[in-house]
Amino acid sequence: MTHGHTLTMTVDATQRSLDQRLRHALLPHDNPRRPRDHYAATDTFLAATSRHLAAVEAVLVAEVRRSMPDGESLCHDYLHTARELELTLAWVKGKLYGEAHAIYLKWPELWADVRSLLDEHNRLERRMVAELIRHGDPRTVDGLARRMFDAETHGPTRPHPRTPHTGLLGLASRRMWALADRVWDAAEGRVIPDPVPPTPHRHDSLVAQYLVADPKFDASATVVDHHKRHTSSD
Template sequence: MPMGTTDVLHDAIQHTQGRLRGRLADARSMGAARDRPRDGHERIDAFLAITSRHLHAVDAVLLPPTRRQVVDGGSLVHDYLRSSKALEVVLVHVKAHEYGSVYERPYGWTDVWADVATAMADQHRHEQVLGSRLTATLPDDDLDALAHRLVDVELTAPSRPHPYTPHTGALGAVARRVMHAVDGFWDAAEGRMVPGPVPEPKKRPGRMGQYLLADPRFDEEAPDSR
């Protein structure tokens, strides 16, 4: 099997990790004081949702080919899951801290975010190893497909961390489908700010369409628009 000559998967991972670090920085800037635990919901919820979706997508997309096709893939998957689950546990604490759990009172936001940054850096390192080993093993077409599928799966992945549910195999796939539905219900019930996919811009109607809609739109920059 020819090895990959493209960095498309590596670039996709790097781009997503940069986006997650940006979301973490936004969430940290909105950290609530102990006497106002519900401040900063929107940015914290967005960080939790996007990070959780990416972790679930990595489980679904990158772990199976790593285990099957990469030398020592089983060990790589084991090490990655240990790191990923540690990050998920920390994310669970973030949500509990955000909503004022009594078990989180001994901790301040500074300590919570420091734990997140440490766990995220370790998970990113292990994810980059997966990407590098897959790039060195798979052909370009497979790498391109993985990069695109990683993005697609994020859109329908669970929006909350689930460190104690199955992550791999058939049970992992079933768990992600169930948790996606459960998370959607609770996100709506709790009014969480969960970012959705950005819709594509609609095309402007042509002249006939404007006529049929009785909605003429003039180009203000055109000299004869008036």
């Protein structure tokens, strides 16, 4: 498995999942027997996206700043887009639940903004991943997918665009809102989807690595694969 493969595959899978949830939220949900389908689809997209944004800010942004020669500029661009997306998600949530400040907003315009900002977010996130693979410490980068998964699992499930996003204040804010969101999720019976798990990072035996032209020479790998033989009695 090549360096950075786990992080790349996990981020790609998460972005595909968010795109799929967005498409589902945009579908017409007009079954009179299931009047809350629209709420559920939109709320699930909001939860998954909010949680992923928090994880990127908690894990990838800090690593880019440490690892990249011009990391601050890329992080500035990413955080600007992430905040705009989170603010738009907050408007979607307000519109969904009939909050007075969001009543005048039109769904087509809101969803168009979400689509545009999510596309730009995904582009910048992929760029951060590529730069980390190019400049970051290989061992650290190979552990980022697991850290992202852990951060998403324990992250806030609602958009909070007005709170700090980075540094110690950002960390404290994410923890505070994650706790508050879990209380409200339980009270409202809100279903929160599991984050996309990281792609397993393992190597086969040394011989298998050589045969597939991926000789990482993992110290824990066996020389050859050992398979138990199953014998059947006559």
